Amino acid sequence: MAANEIEHLIRLMGRLPGLGPRSARRAALSLMKHPDTLLRPLIEALGTCRDAISICSTCGNLDSHDPCSVCADRDRDRDVVCVVQEVEDLWAMDRSGSYRGLFHILGGTLSALDGRHPEHLRITALLERVEKDGIGEVILALGATVDGQTTAHYLGERLRPLACRVTRLAYGLPVGGELNYLDQGTLDAAMKARQLLA
Numbered sequence: 306m307a308a309n310e311i312e313h314l315i316r317l318m319g320r321l322p323g324l325g326p327r328s329a330r331r332a333a334l335s336l337m338k339h340p341d342t343l344l345r346p347l348i349e350a351l352g353t354c355r356d357a358i359s360i361c362s363t364c365g366n367l368d369s370h371d372p373c374s375v376c377a378d379r380d381r382d383r384d385v386v387c388v389v390q391e392v393e394d395l396w397a398m399d400r401s402g403s404y405r406g407l408f409h410i411l412g413g414t415l416s417a418l419d420g421r422h423p424e425h426l427r428i429t430a431l432l433e434r435v436e437k438d439g440i441g442e443v444i445l446a447l448g449a450t451v452d453g454q455t456t457a458h459y460l461g462e463r464l465r466p467l468a469c470r471v472t473r474l475a476y477g478l479p480v481g482g483e484l485n486y487l488d489q490g491t492l493d494a495a496m497k498a499r500q501l502l503a
């Protein structure tokens with residue numbers, strides 16, 4: 306039985322995504338064992354992030370500036386906005402280097418089951434932004450899940466009256482993937498999204 310203080314730490318860490326009770330315990334113990342190289346720098350980093358990081362009022366990204374470095378980057382194509390669910394999706398998309406436009410973070414997907422309705426997402430902010438900034442294209446880059454697609458459909462309907470093109474990412478084969486390892490849903494989607502070769 307660990308001291309109450311450590312148990313409290315373990316419970317808190319166990320609430321982090323990806324950390325179950327066992328890994329939370331291991332992580333907490335590791336912090337206790339390495340006060341100078343791990344615990345203290347972590348405390349400092351947490352404090353710095355708490356004080357410095359805020360949500361970009363334009364796109365919903367997390368950064369130490371508002372507007373964030375993505376929104377403020379004048380080299381980006383400012384005519385295109387890519388709509389993603391979460392901040393980590395923006396980071397992944399940006400890391401890929403395949404897209405150099407602007408972003409808009411919804412903050413999740415619609416879900417009747419989980420009680421997430423349009424007013425819980427940054428949808429009004431998106432519509433206002435598209436209209437005010439005269440955005441030419443909105444790319445819906447949402448997950449290929451039921452909730453992701455329900456949300457994409459809903460956004461398509463809401464964006465339709467505005468003078469912008471609405472596109473979504475294609476579904477299909479993962480690069481380097483073998484056909485016989487794919488699940489039925491991916492194969493179906495890839496078949497439906499097939500393209501003319503020449």
Ligand SMILES: [Zn+2]
Pocket residue numbers: 361362363364365366372373374375376377
């Ligand atoms: Zn931003």
